[in-house]
Amino acid sequence: MPKKIDKDLHKIRVLVKDYLLKKNGVPKPKTVGVGWPSFDEKEIMGAFDCLINLRLSQGPRVKEFEQRYAKMMGKKYAVAVNSGSSANLLVLSSLMISGKLKRGDEVIIPASTFATVASPIIQLGLIPVYVDCDDKTWTISPTEVEKALSPKTKLIMPVHSIGNPADIVSIMSIARKHKLLVLEDCCEAHGASLNGRVVGSFGDIATISFFVAHNITTGEGGMIFTDDAELFDILTSIREFGRLPQHILNKGRFSYEDKVLGFYDTRYVFTRLGFNVRMTDIAASMGLEQIKKLDKLNRKRISIARDYSQTLKKYETHVSIPYTLPKGVHSYYGYCFVINPKAPFTRKEITETLEAAGIETRPFFGGCLPDQPGFRDEPKRVVGQLPVSRWLRDNAVFIGCHPALTKEHVKHVLKTLELFFTNIDLKTNKSRQ
Numbered sequence: 001m002p003k004k005i006d007k008d009l010h011k012i013r014v015l016v017k018d019y020l021l022k023k024n025g026v027p028k029p030k031t032v033g034v035g036w037p038s039f040d041e042k043e044i045m046g047a048f049d050c051l052i053n054l055r056l057s058q059g060p061r062v063k064e065f066e067q068r069y070a071k072m073m074g075k076k077y078a079v080a081v082n083s084g085s086s087a088n089l090l091v092l093s094s095l096m097i098s099g100k101l102k103r104g105d106e107v108i109i110p111a112s113t114f115a116t117v118a119s120p121i122i123q124l125g126l127i128p129v130y131v132d133c134d135d136k137t138w139t140i141s142p143t144e145v146e147k148a149l150s151p152k153t154k155l156i157m158p159v160h161s162i163g164n165p166a167d168i169v170s171i172m173s174i175a176r177k178h179k180l181l182v183l184e185d186c187c188e189a190h191g192a193s194l195n196g197r198v199v200g201s202f203g204d205i206a207t208i209s210f211f212v213a214h215n216i217t218t219g220e221g222g223m224i225f226t227d228d229a230e231l232f233d234i235l236t237s238i239r240e241f242g243r244l245p246q247h248i249l250n251k252g253r254f255s256y257e258d259k260v261l262g263f264y265d266t267r268y269v270f271t272r273l274g275f276n277v278r279m280t281d282i283a284a285s286m287g288l289e290q291i292k293k294l295d296k297l298n299r300k301r302i303s304i305a306r307d308y309s310q311t312l313k314k315y316e317t318h319v320s321i322p323y324t325l326p327k328g329v330h331s332y333y334g335y336c337f338v339i340n341p342k343a344p345f346t347r348k349e350i351t352e353t354l355e356a357a358g359i360e361t362r363p364f365f366g367g368c369l370p371d372q373p374g375f376r377d378e379p380k381r382v383v384g385q386l387p388v389s390r391w392l393r394d395n396a397v398f399i400g401c402h403p404a405l406t407k408e409h410v411k412h413v414l415k416t417l418e419l420f421f422t423n424i425d426l427k428t429n430k431s432r433q
């Protein structure tokens, strides 16, 4: 019987593959979007297989996805969740439950990053300490981290922004010297590395996002990595309602005895306050196919980014281009360039030109988070004037460099940029004459 089902599934797979071939694959981006999933029949069949087998919630596919990704990250444990934001929220919650953090403790983060790096810190009664970014890598500056240390500092949360590895080696040495924990936010940095080590493998804990625009995707999704068995237990518990941790659930439904509840079904023993932020098997089955492709997809991103940089290098008086630390591998979640202070044009002018040509743009996400309306009046400590983060806030331009872009798309971007800068130079020279 199973053989028959497998044969039928194979037929469906062939049909889906043929269908996609006829359609020239999954839908392609019409314009140069900032992100686009790279799917084929394998992800579709993974999800389909879950649907026809009614594997609708968290189950064996999630477990397999966790085990595979933990291995890639060189960590003992992985906990899959429904987003990168949930991953950050769960990690900070688990650190508080374990007593490693308490209300009022300070968490050092880069000022320039995404909202849900800072918001769970504030939501849990911790204090974000915003420090500036390095002016070359645009990631958290170790020098600024050192300046930010106080007796209340307990955690440093570097972000490998846009796929560029932060100087995690220096951050780790500061953390070890001062006995601080490190949570690496790798939500934008799948497969990025430093000194041959993948980011996320340096710190005590790491998080990643599988949102649809990221290097690999499950639609929505996230994951947490750690070697800490106690945190793993707490994380698996608060991921689903505050249940008993997974290793006790695995012992069987009536393996738990309590002086009030007696022999109670383990699945309904709630040992702490929790959330429900589980990943579904449908999402995990797509992720299992995506991780097989990660290196290849990243190579394509790197190659497109190289083309962009080659062109933009000619205009380095006007714009700064990505810089990666020696022995670092940037995984280019997107391609960012930043307008230099004396450039004779504004970000509005260049983004309007790009957008009019069908080239989508984004800012450097939150820009400078303490300046955002939702964060201005929230508890915080700001270290220094944040000149780099504010320069990024006002001048960064993020464009797509994902594998769904064709050679024609890339040529179109390069031509549009060349034309923009040629016109700018012509205008500037004319006004000088």
Ligand SMILES: Cc1ncc(COP(=O)(O)O)c(C=O)c1O
Pocket: 082, 083, 084, 085, 086, 088, 113, 114, 116, 117, 159, 185, 187, 188, 209, 210, 211, 221, 222, 365
């Ligand atoms: C640095 C960073 N952290 C966290 C997140 C949150 O991830 P998600 O969108 O999956 O919630 C993002 C989102 O892209 C991010 O860029």
